[in-house]
Amino acid sequence: MLSILIPTYNYPISNLLKSLDKVTIGFDYEILCCEDGSKLYIDENKTVCHSTKNTTYLYSKENKGRITSRKFLAEKAKYDWLLFLDADVAITNDNFINDYYSKYFTGEYDAIYGGCSYDLNRPDDSQVLRWKYGKTYEEVEAKTRNKSPYKFIVSANFLIKKETFFNLISKINGDGYGYDLLLGALMKSDNTKVFHVDNPVIHKGLDKNSVFIDKVEKAVETNYKLFNDNKINSTENSLLETFKTIKKIGLIRPISSIYKLSRSRILKQLMSNNPNMKILQFYKLGYLCHLSANTK
Template sequence: MLSIAIPVYNYNILPLVERLHQEASSLNIPFEILVCDDASTMQFQNQTISRLSHTRFLQNSINQHVASTRNRLLKEAQYPWVLLLDADVFPLSETFVQTYIDQVNTGSFIQGGFTYQPTAKGVPQSLRETYGLKIEQYKHLHSCCNLFFNQRELQLEFDATIQTYGYEDTQFFLQLQQRNIEVRRIKNPVLHRSTESNAAYLARTKEACTVLAKLIEDQKIQAEDVQLSKLYKKLKNNNLTPLITGVQTVFGGLISRNLLGKKPSMLAYKLFKLIAFHQASLEIQKK
């Protein structure tokens, strides 16, 4: 019936697995919970989940990144329906799994959505949380953190050539679009619990911009498919990209200080991404 698949890297997965196991066990359905650790460098005793019935803990010997790790989980899944979750989420509803089971006869690909809530963590996580609260939770289209689908029917996989962070979810959803697979959206959200520092999130943002530039260069994604690259193409067509270099020269330090601070601006974050994408595109052109 149901395979719950969760990739994990440097995160304590035990509370989430225990919560899912408790509910799934009460539903009287065949189920399994599969967790694949992507060669974490921090120890959380995640392997202890194996003591729970119908639960397996897998490990990558070397870091494969999220696309490959998700693919491994999809191949290992023994049941047709897969609930794909990120490690740093937590169900909001007490009937989270049941809500998905009730959808089995209504569609083959379902997205439950996600949300954020303010915390008192302060400066170190302010950027990730601000972006999540103000922008990300309202644009679930390209997020794979909470999906329910019939893998046996659809035979989906992620682009394993994406070997760093960024746009693997976008690529995945474009695959659905190309195959005319309807995405049904229901209200069954998870709470996103990010512990990522501002500095770490900015570093990952740069990585993602490089991935996007490469995907466009390889014609795996069209510039118009992503808001960032669509804007950049418009600027480029009007010979305005030198302005981006000017913004970086004059305001780069101010932008970075703002994004590393207590009250990061989403305008500053958009400019940061535009600069990073511009730099990545120039590097690709040099090769």
């Protein structure tokens, strides 16, 4: 009835699988884990997969990316509902799976997003940027997410019909950071029935500040490419909607110039022990304008 799919890249999944092994699941299910070209934790992950019931361990020698890895797992899945979980999340609710099933596992919706939360305690300064971003923009109650259902597409924890997943994924030609935006836009244009619920996982795998900045830039580059190639016609993404307004009123180059002049100071602030989320949002917008201003 349910295929639980966990794409993995250089991250230990022992705690996640042990949690899944303990949760109450009152129906047929399988767990598929795929190492996406990992170099670390391979033996550990393989061992815990083999010791966890209903679990299959898959391995790809080549790192193919998150979207390709999810597609591969979906192709191997034998059930019609797919639950995607990121490898670096934790489950604290013993009824996590049954809460999906008993409350929302119906034909009424095509995709159900459970949400994501973060530890209450502040992490080390070297990871505080990712933690603060998550607490500010990703840790959002379902009643708020349902007001803009295609805006809060966080792929760490979501349930989706296999048919719906393949219909969406067939329209995505690319991989990397930033494609959740395209997924949300495709869902909106296809009138996919999306519902958000309060059934969160805890995101544990916090990036170092410098790594997160690099991922933010890659995501902005992806978003700009998708926009420039007319792949995104309708979106609820605040950054892209602001960019479209700025473009319309002719402020791309002025903001690009401000970004270029202030970039080093902004990065210094974001790498500090008290990063400002509004400054991070300007950094993303400024970089988007900079890409636009320097594209022929």
